Amino acid sequence: MAVDRESAERLLKDKGLKVTRQRMAVLEAIAACPKEHLTAEEIFELVKVDCPDIGLATVYRTIQLLGSLHLIDRINFDDGFVRYEMGSALEGTGRHRHHHLICIKCGRVLSFQDDLLEELEEKITGATGFRVVNHEVKLYGYCVECGGDLIEEKRE
Amino acid sequence: MAVDRESAERLLKDKGLKVTRQRMAVLEAIAACPKEHLTAEEIFELVKVDCPDIGLATVYRTIQLLGSLHLIDRINFDDGFVRYEMGSALEGTGRHRHHHLICIKCGRVLSFQDDLLEELEEKITGATGFRVVNHEVKLYGYCVECGGDLIEEKRE
DNA sequence: GTCCATGCAAATGATTTGCAGTATC
DNA sequence: GATACTGCAAATCATTTGCATGGAC
Numbered sequence: 001m002a003v004d005r006e007s008a009e010r011l012l013k014d015k016g017l018k019v020t021r022q023r024m025a026v027l028e029a030i031a032a033c034p035k036e037h038l039t040a041e042e043i044f045e046l047v048k049v050d051c052p053d054i055g056l057a058t059v060y061r062t063i064q065l066l067g068s069l070h071l072i073d074r075i076n077f078d079d080g081f082v083r084y085e086m087g088s089a090l091e092g093t094g095r096h097r098h099h100h101l102i103c104i105k106c107g108r109v110l111s112f113q114d115d116l117l118e119e120l121e122e123k124i125t126g127a128t129g130f131r132v133v134n135h136e137v138k139l140y141g142y143c144v145e146c147g148g149d150l151i152e153e154k155r156e
Numbered sequence: 157m158a159v160d161r162e163s164a165e166r167l168l169k170d171k172g173l174k175v176t177r178q179r180m181a182v183l184e185a186i187a188a189c190p191k192e193h194l195t196a197e198e199i200f201e202l203v204k205v206d207c208p209d210i211g212l213a214t215v216y217r218t219i220q221l222l223g224s225l226h227l228i229d230r231i232n233f234d235d236g237f238v239r240y241e242m243g244s245a246l247e248g249t250g251r252h253r254h255h256h257l258i259c260i261k262c263g264r265v266l267s268f269q270d271d272l273l274e275e276l277e278e279k280i281t282g283a284t285g286f287r288v289v290n291h292e293v294k295l296y297g298y299c300v301e302c303g304g305d306l307i308e309e310k311r312e
Numbered sequence: 313g314t315c316c317a318t319g320c321a322a323a324t325g326a327t328t329t330g331c332a333g334t335a336t337c
Numbered sequence: 338g339a340t341a342c343t344g345c346a347a348a349t350c351a352t353t354t355g356c357a358t359g360g361a362c
Contacts, residue, residue, distance in 0.1 A: 013337095016341090017341080017342095018335080018336050018337070018340090018341060018342065019336075019337095020335075020336070020341095020342065020343080021335095022342080022343075023342090039326095040326080040327080041326085053343090053344075054343085054344085055343065055344040055345065056327090056344095057327090057328075057329080057343080057344070057345075057346095058342080058343055058344070060326090060327060060328070061328090061342085061343085074234070076232055076234055078230070078232055078238075080325085080326075080352095081326075082234075082326085082327090101280065101284070101286045101288070103286075104289070104290075110284065110286065112280055112283075112284065114276065114279070117293075120270065120295075121295065123270070124257065124268055124295065127268075128257070128266065128268065128300070129299075129300040130257045130259075130266065130295075130297055130298070130299050130300065131297045131298045131303075132257070132295045132296070132297040133260070133296060133297045133298070134260075134295075134296040134297070135293065135294065135295045135296065136293070136294045136295075136296070137273075137291065137292070137293050137294075138291065138292045138293075139276075139277065139280065139286075139288045139290075139291045139292075140288070140289060140290040140291065140292070141286055141287045141288040141289045141290070142286070142287045142289070143285075143286050144284070144285040144286065147287075169362095172316090173316080173317090174315090174316060174317065174360080174361050174362075175361075175362095176316095176317065176318085176360075176361075177360095178317080178318075179317090195351095196351080196352080197351085209318090209319075210318085210319085211318065211319040211320065212319095212352090213318080213319070213320075213321095213352090213353075213354080214317080214318055214319070216351090216352060216353070217317080217318085217353090218317095236327095236350085236351075237351075238351085238352090
C-alpha cells in the first residue's frame with residue numbers, strides 16, 4: 001500500500017507544520033506494512049534504511065504527530081508496546097472499522113473487517129445519551145494453528 | 157459489593173498459594189469499588205488503611221496473581237496506567253460481559269452491559285476458524301455532560 | 313520447620329524532554 | 338532569516354526484581 005503523499009503533505013502544511021524527510025519516511029514505513037502492527041522500535045529500524053541518521057526520539061515525536069492527524073492509529077495489545085497502523089484520515093469516510101483477533105496461545109494478531117457494532121452504538125446512544133464516534137474491539141481466543149477449530153477446551 | 161472470601165481463599169489454597177492479609181485486602185479494596193477502575197497506586201492507597209505496612213511492590217505482585225486467577229480483570233485506557241476491576245472467577249459462568257464507554261472530552265468512563273457480540277463471535281469462528289473465548293470493547297465518544305445528545309458534529 | 317510472601321531499595325525499559333544545531337518555507 | 342524540527346543524552350515514571358526477613362500452613 002502506498003500513501004497518498006500529496007494529501008498527507010497538505011494535511012501537514014494546513015496546520016503550519018513542516019514536511020520533513022523523517023515524517024514522510026515514518027508514514028511510508030507504516031503504510032508499507034499494512035498487515036503488521038509496528039512498535040516504535042520496529043518503525044525506527046525500518047526508517048533507518050532510508051533515513052540512517054534518524055533518532056528514536058524523532059520517531060516517537062513523529063508517531064504522536066501523525067496520530068493526532070489521524071494519519072495513523074495506535075493500538076495496544078498490553079504486551080508493553082504501543083503499536084501503530086494506518087489511520088483513517090486518507091481513507092475517505094473514515095468509517096472503515098476493523099477488529100483484532102488476538103491468539104492467547106501464540107500471540108498472533110489477525111484483523112477482521114466488520115461493521116456489526118453500528119447496531120450496538122445506536123442502542124447505547126438511545127439508552128444512555130452517550131454519542132459514540134469510534135470504537136475498538138479486541139477478541140481473544142485460539143487461532144486455527146493453535147487449535148481454534150477444536151471443540152474441547154483444554155486449558156493449562 | 158462484598159467478595160466471597162471463602163471462594164477466593166479456596167481458589168488460592170487449591171493452587172498451593174497462601175492466604176495473606178495483603179492479598180485479601182487488595183481483593184476487597186477492588187471489590188469495594190465496583191464503579192471505579194483502579195490503578196495500582198489507587199489500590200495501594202486504599203489498602204494502606206487496613207494494611208499500613210504494605211509495600212507497592214506487593215500490590216503489584218498481588219494484582220498479577222489475582223489477575224492470573226481471574227479474580228480481577230485488567231483494563232487499559234491508554235492513559236499510562238493499567239487499571240483493575242472485579243473479575244469473573246466468582247461470578248458463576250463468567251459470561252457476563254460489559255463494555256466501556258470512554259468520553260474523549262472529559263475522560264469519564266462508563267460501563268455498559270451487553271452480550272451483542274455473541275453474534276459477532278460466531279460469525280468470526282465460521283469465517284476464519286478462530287475460536288473466540290473472550291472479548292474487550294471500548295467505545296469512544298461524548299458523554300451526556302459533554303454534549304453526547306447534540307446532533308451536530310463539532311470537532312476542533 | 314519449610315517455603316512462600318513481603319518490604320525495601322535498586323533496576324528496568326518504553327517513552328518524554330531539554331537543548332543546541334539544522335532544515336523547511 | 339525565522340521558526341519549527343531533529344539528534345543526542347539525560348530524565349521520567351509505571352512496573353519489576355533481588356534479597357534478606359517475616360508469616361502461613
